[in-house]
Amino acid sequence: MWGKERGLTRPYPVICHLLDTGAVFRELWDVVLSQETREAVASALGLSLSEARAVVSFWAALHDIGKITPPFQAQVPSCYELLREDSAYVSAPGAEYERQFRHEIASHWSLSALLEEVGYPGDGRRMHRSVSHQVAQLLGGHHGSFGAVLKSKQVAQASAYNAGLGGVGWADQRRVHFAEVRRVMGAIAVPARGLPAGLAVVVAGAVVVADWLASQTSAIEARLPASGWSGTPAQVDAHWQGAVRAAPKLVGSARLGRARFSSQDFAAMFPFEPNSLQRDLAEHLPGLVREHGPGLVLVTAPTGDGKTEGALFAASVLGRAAGCRGLYFALPTMGTADAMLPRVEAFASQALSGERALMLLHSMAWLSSPGNGGQDLFGDAVGQADVVSAGASTVVEADGWLRGPKRGLLAPLGVGTIDQALSAVLPLRYNALRLFGLSDKVFVVDEAHAYGPWMHQLLLRLLEWLGTMRAPVVLLSATLTGRSAGSLVDAYRRGAGFYEPSAVAPRYPGWLFASGGSGEVSAVRSTLSNRARTLMVSRRAVAWDTAEPIGSPVREGGRRAALREVLAPVAEVGGTALVCCTTVAEAQQTYRDLLAAFPDLAARPGGLRLLHSRYPADARASITADCERAYGKPAPSDEPVALRPASVLVATQVVEQSLDLDFDLVVSDLAPLAQLLQRAGRARRHCRGPSGRPAWAATEEEPVLVVLDPLTEPGEAVPRSWGTVYDASLLHRTSRMLADLASQGIAVPGDVQRLVDAVYDEDFVDKADEAVRAELARFDEERLAREAAERHMAAWTGICAPADVRGDLSKLSLREAGVSEEMLTTRLGADTGRVLCLYEQSGGTFTLDPEGSLPVPAGGRHGLTAPQLADVARRVAPVPGRWLREEEPDSAVPRKWGTHPSLRGLVLLRMTPSGGIWRCRHGRSTVSISDVGLEFE
Numbered sequence: 001m002w003g004k005e006r007g008l009t010r011p012y013p014v015i016c017h018l019l020d021t022g023a024v025f026r027e028l029w030d031v032v033l034s035q036e037t038r039e040a041v042a043s044a045l046g047l048s049l050s051e052a053r054a055v056v057s058f059w060a061a062l063h064d065i066g067k068i069t070p071p072f073q074a075q076v077p078s079c080y081e082l083l084r085e086d087s088a089y090v091s092a093p094g095a096e097y098e099r100q101f102r103h104e105i106a107s108h109w110s111l112s113a114l115l116e117e118v119g120y121p122g123d124g125r126r127m128h129r130s131v132s133h134q135v136a137q138l139l140g141g142h143h144g145s146f147g148a149v150l151k152s153k154q155v156a157q158a159s160a161y162n163a164g165l166g167g168v169g170w171a172d173q174r175r176v177h178f179a180e181v182r183r184v185m186g187a188i189a190v191p192a193r194g195l196p197a198g199l200a201v202v203v204a205g206a207v208v209v210a211d212w213l214a215s216q217t218s219a220i221e222a223r224l225p226a227s228g229w230s231g232t233p234a235q236v237d238a239h240w241q242g243a244v245r246a247a248p249k250l251v252g253s254a255r256l257g258r259a260r261f262s263s264q265d266f267a268a269m270f271p272f273e274p275n276s277l278q279r280d281l282a283e284h285l286p287g288l289v290r291e292h293g294p295g296l297v298l299v300t301a302p303t304g305d306g307k308t309e310g311a312l313f314a315a316s317v318l319g320r321a322a323g324c325r326g327l328y329f330a331l332p333t334m335g336t337a338d339a340m341l342p343r344v345e346a347f348a349s350q351a352l353s354g355e356r357a358l359m360l361l362h363s364m365a366w367l368s369s370p371g372n373g374g375q376d377l378f379g380d381a382v383g384q385a386d387v388v389s390a391g392a393s394t395v396v397e398a399d400g401w402l403r404g405p406k407r408g409l410l411a412p413l414g415v416g417t418i419d420q421a422l423s424a425v426l427p428l429r430y431n432a433l434r435l436f437g438l439s440d441k442v443f444v445v446d447e448a449h450a451y452g453p454w455m456h457q458l459l460l461r462l463l464e465w466l467g468t469m470r471a472p473v474v475l476l477s478a479t480l481t482g483r484s485a486g487s488l489v490d491a492y493r494r495g496a497g498f499y500e501p502s503a504v505a506p507r508y509p510g511w512l513f514a515s516g517g518s519g520e521v522s523a524v525r526s527t528l529s530n531r532a533r534t535l536m537v538s539r540r541a542v543a544w545d546t547a548e549p550i551g552s553p554v555r556e557g558g559r560r561a562a563l564r565e566v567l568a569p570v571a572e573v574g575g576t577a578l579v580c581c582t583t584v585a586e587a588q589q590t591y592r593d594l595l596a597a598f599p600d601l602a603a604r605p606g607g608l609r610l611l612h613s614r615y616p617a618d619a620r621a622s623i624t625a626d627c628e629r630a631y632g633k634p635a636p637s638d639e640p641v642a643l644r645p646a647s648v649l650v651a652t653q654v655v656e657q658s659l660d661l662d663f664d665l666v667v668s669d670l671a672p673l674a675q676l677l678q679r680a681g682r683a684r685r686h687c688r689g690p691s692g693r694p695a696w697a698a699t700e701e702e703p704v705l706v707v708l709d710p711l712t713e714p715g716e717a718v719p720r721s722w723g724t725v726y727d728a729s730l731l732h733r734t735s736r737m738l739a740d741l742a743s744q745g746i747a748v749p750g751d752v753q754r755l756v757d758a759v760y761d762e763d764f765v766d767k768a769d770e771a772v773r774a775e776l777a778r779f780d781e782e783r784l785a786r787e788a789a790e791r792h793m794a795a796w797t798g799i800c801a802p803a804d805v806r807g808d809l810s811k812l813s814l815r816e817a818g819v820s821e822e823m824l825t826t827r828l829g830a831d832t833g834r835v836l837c838l839y840e841q842s843g844g845t846f847t848l849d850p851e852g853s854l855p856v857p858a859g860g861r862h863g864l865t866a867p868q869l870a871d872v873a874r875r876v877a878p879v880p881g882r883w884l885r886e887e888e889p890d891s892a893v894p895r896k897w898g899t900h901p902s903l904r905g906l907v908l909l910r911m912t913p914s915g916g917i918w919r920c921r922h923g924r925s926t927v928s929i930s931d932v933g934l935e936f937e
Contacts, residue, residue: 009221014065020243022061025057028251028256029206046192058187059138060207060211067103089173105162112150113158114175115131127151137810139207145429198465199469202436208433219250254402256411256412259325261317276528288522292517296475303478307446311329312344312444314474315472324441328409328413330421330443330446332417336657337362344415352413362420410437421462427813438466442471445473454794456484461491461794465801467495467516475488483757492516496517510525532747534702535702535705535748542709545558545559563708567598571598571646576665578649580651582719582725583723609648611627616877633660642692663682663685729780730759797815832879832880833880835884836872837920848871850918857871859895860896886924907922
C-alpha cells in the first residue's frame with residue numbers, strides 16, 4: 001500500500017509514512033510541547049508521562065490510515081493493478097473512482113472501531129463522549145477540518161455507509177497496519193478518558209505539523225526503502241529506528257524549538273531606566289505571578305508612556321512562569337506591525353535564549369525577509385527556498401519551513417496583525433493549527449481599544465480559548481472603557497473556568513493582573529505618568545466646506561478659514577503641525593487647499609506632506625519613513641534641540657497608532673473622544689526644550705488640540721462625506737463634552753479614564769439639555785442596534801467557546817448556512833479591495849511604474865518568479881470595495897501570473913496619462929492616481 005508518490009522516484013509505502021509521522025510527533029512532544037502541557041495531556045488521559053508520549057505519538061502515526069482505501073490507492077494505477085486482481089480486496093462497483101472521497105474522512109470513519117477493538121472507551125449512545133471516536137475525529141481533521149460526529153450504526157457498518165472504505169480485505173489491511181504501528185511504537189496503554197477541548201486542539205495541531213514535516217520530499221527521498229522491501233517485522237522495526245534518528249533534524253531545522261525567557265531584570269532587557277509604569281510592573285508583577293501563577297496583565301496608559309517595553313517585561317515574567325516557548329505581538333495594522341518588529345527583535349536579543357526564530361505575520365509579510373543576506377534576525381543561516389513561487393511542484397524545505405503558508409504562528413516569536421490570531425476562532429481551515437501556534441506563547445495585544453464590535457467579540461472568544469489553554473496574555477490600551485476592560489478580563493477568566501464577573505474598574509495610567517490558575521484579580525495599581533500635562537482643547541465651530549473648489553473664496557466660519565488661521569503661525573514662524581482628517585478624500589482635498597493657501601510653505605522641501613492608506617505600498621512606506629525622520633523622536637544629545645523648519649503633515653487615522661511622531665500642534669476634525677485623545681498624544685510628545693519649540697507653542701506641559709467641530713448647534717448633521725466612518729451617536733456626545741472641556745482643559749492622564757467612560761455613560765442623555773435629549777437618544781438607539789448586530793454577526797460566524805465543544809471537534813469547523821471561507825477572510829479586512837496600477841507608455845505598452853522603466857511581467861507555466869511577484873506586490877494599493885463592484889474584462893490578473901495568495905482578488909487598473917494625472921475608467925467611474933494617491937470620481 002503506497003502513501004506518498006508525487007515528486008518521488010518511486011512510491012513510498014504508507015506504513016513508512018505513518019511511522020515517520022509518529023517519530024516526528026514524538027520529537028515535537030519532547031522538544032516543542034512544554035512540560036506543563038505534557039503533564040496535562042497525561043493527566044487527562046489517565047496515563048503516565050511515558051505512556052502518554054507513546055500513545056499520542058501512535059495517534060499521530062494513524063492519521064493517514066484512510067489511505068488504505070480503493071479511491072486513494074487507485075490514484076497510482078501501477079500500484080493499484082495488483083490489488084484489483086486480488087480477490088481479497090473487493091469494493092462496491094466504481095468505489096475506487098468516488099469523487100467525493102477524502103482519505104482523512106476515511107481515517108475518521110475507520111479509526112473509531114479500530115480503537116474500540118483494542119479497549120479504548122466507547123459510548124454507543126453518545127458518540128461524542130466516546131474516547132475512540134474523539135481520537136478518530138481528531139485525526140480525521142489533519143487536513144484542517146473536522147468531520148461531524150458519527151452515529152453508532154455508521155461506526156459499526158462503516159463500509160455500508162461509505163463505499164470508499166472498501167470491503168473486508170481493505171478493513172483487514174487497515175487493521176494490520178494499525179496493529180503493526182502500535183507494536184513498533186509500544187503504544188499498548190489504553191487511555192481512560194478523552195481530552196478536553198484545549199488539549200485536543202494542541203494535539204490536533206501537533207499532528208498536522210508532524211505530518212507536514214514528515215511529508216517533505218527531501219526527507220522521504222532519503223528514506224525510500226530499497227527495491228523489494230516487503231514490510232516484514234524486521235524491516236518495519238529498522239524503518240522505525242531510522243525515523244526516530246531522522247526526526248530531531250527535521251524538527252530542529254524547521255526552527256520549531258522553544259525560546260526561553262531567560263531574564264527577569266528590566267535593566268538587562270532595555271538600555272534605559274524604567275519610568276513609573278515600567279518600574280511598578282517590575283516591582284510588583286513578579287510577586288503576584290509567584291503567588292498566583294501566570295495569567296493576564298492589562299495595562300492602560302497614555303501614548304508614549306512606555307507600554308510596549310512594559311508589555312515585553314510582563315511577557316518575560318509571565319512566559320517564564322508558564323514555561324512558554326515564545327510570544328506573539330498582535331497589532332492593528334501592517335504598518336504598526338512592521339514598526340514593532342525591530343523592537344521585539346531587540347528585546348529578544350537581550351531577554352531570550354534558545355530558539356529565537358522571529359516571524360513577521362501579515363498579508364504582505366512575505367515581502368520582508370527575516371534579516372539580510374540569507375540570515376535570520378540572529379545571524380543564523382536561513383535557506384533561500386522559493387516560498388513565493390506559485391508552481392504546484394514547489395517544495396518548501398525545512399530550512400525555510402516556517403515561511404510556508406499557515407505556518408508562521410508556529411514560530412517561537414511572532415509580530416503581526418491581529419487578524420492572524422483572530423482567524424483561529426473563525427471556522428476556517430486549519431484554525432486548530434492557529435490555536436496550537438498560540439497555545440504555548442505569551443499573547444500580547446496592542447491598541448486593545450482599536451477594534452469594532454465584531455472584532456472585539458472575536459477577541460473575547462480568542463481570550464476564552466487562551467484562558468482554557470493557560471496561555472498568558474498582555475493587553476495594552478491608551479483609551480479603553482471600563483466596560484470593555486471588564487469584558488476582556490472576564491473572557492480570559494471564563495476560559496480558565498471562573499465564571500463570576502470580576503467588576504474590573506481600570507485606572508489610567510495603571511495595570512492589573514488576573515490569575516489563570518486561581519481566577520483572582522489583583523487590586524488595580526495606579527501609577528504616575530512621566531508625561532503628566534494639561535491638554536488644552538480649542539473647539540472651533542465650523543461650517544463643513546471641504547468640497548469647495550480649490551482657489552474659490554474662503555467662507556467665513558468655514559473649515560478652510562479655520563485651518564488657515566490656526567496654521568498661520570506655523571508658516572510664519574516655524575514648527576510643525578499635524579492636521580488629521582476623517583476620510584482619505586478629505587485629506588487629499590485639504591492638502592491641495594493648503595498648497596494653495598500657503599504657497600511659500602508648499603515651495604519648501606517637506607513643507608507640506610500627505611499621508612494616508614490609499615497609496616501603493618512602496619510609496620506609502622517611503623512617505624512614512626520620511627515622516628518618521630521629520631517628526632520622530634530627537635536623537636539623544638547634549639546639544640540643544642533646534643527648532644524644526646515650518647512643516648505641516650495632513651493625514652488620516654493612520655497616524656493614531658504606534659507611529660512615534662511629535663508635533664508642536666495637532667489639529668483634528670471631530671472624532672470620538674478616544675480617537676481625539678490618541679491624536680493629541682502626538683502633540684509635544686517628546687521633550688525638545690525651549691529652543692526646540694516655536695514661541696507660539698507655549699510650554700511642553702500644555703499642548704494644544706484644535707478640534708474642528710461641525711456639530712456645535714442642535715440639529716446639525718454629521719457631514720455626508722464622512723459616511724459611517726464614525727458613529728453619529730459618539731460624535732454628538734463628544735461634541736457636547738468638548739463644550740465643557742474647552743474652558744478647563746484635560747488633565748492627562750488624570751481625567752482620561754473618567755472622560756472615556758463618560759462618553760459611553762447611559763446617563764449621558766439625561767444630563768443633556770432638553771433641546772438635544774431626543775436627538776441624542778435617537779442616535780444612541782441606532783448605535784446600540786448596530787453594535788448588537790455586529791456582536792450577533794460575531795456569534796454567528798465564530799467558533800464556539802471551549803466549554804461548548806463537549807467532545808465534538810466538528811464545532812470548530814461548523815459554518816452556518818451562507819457563511820463561506822471567502823466571506824470570513826473578507827470580513828476581517830472589512831470592505832476593501834486591492835488594485836495594481838499599470839501605466840500606458842508610448843506605443844501602447846504598459847509598465848508597473850509611471851516612468852516606464854519596469855515592464856509588466858508576462859508570467860509563465862509556474863506563474864511569476866519571486867522577484868517579479870515582489871515587484872507587483874510592492875505596488876498594490878488598498879481601496880474601498882465599492883470602487884470595484886463593477887467588473888471590467890481586462891482588469892483580472894493574467895492567468896500566467898499564477899495563483900499566489902497575494903494576487904487573489906487583485907484588480908488591474910490600466911492608467912493613461914491626462915494632464916499630469918493618470919486615469920482609468922472602471923465601470924461607470926474613473927479612478928486616478930497622482931502625487932496625492934488614488935482617487936475615485
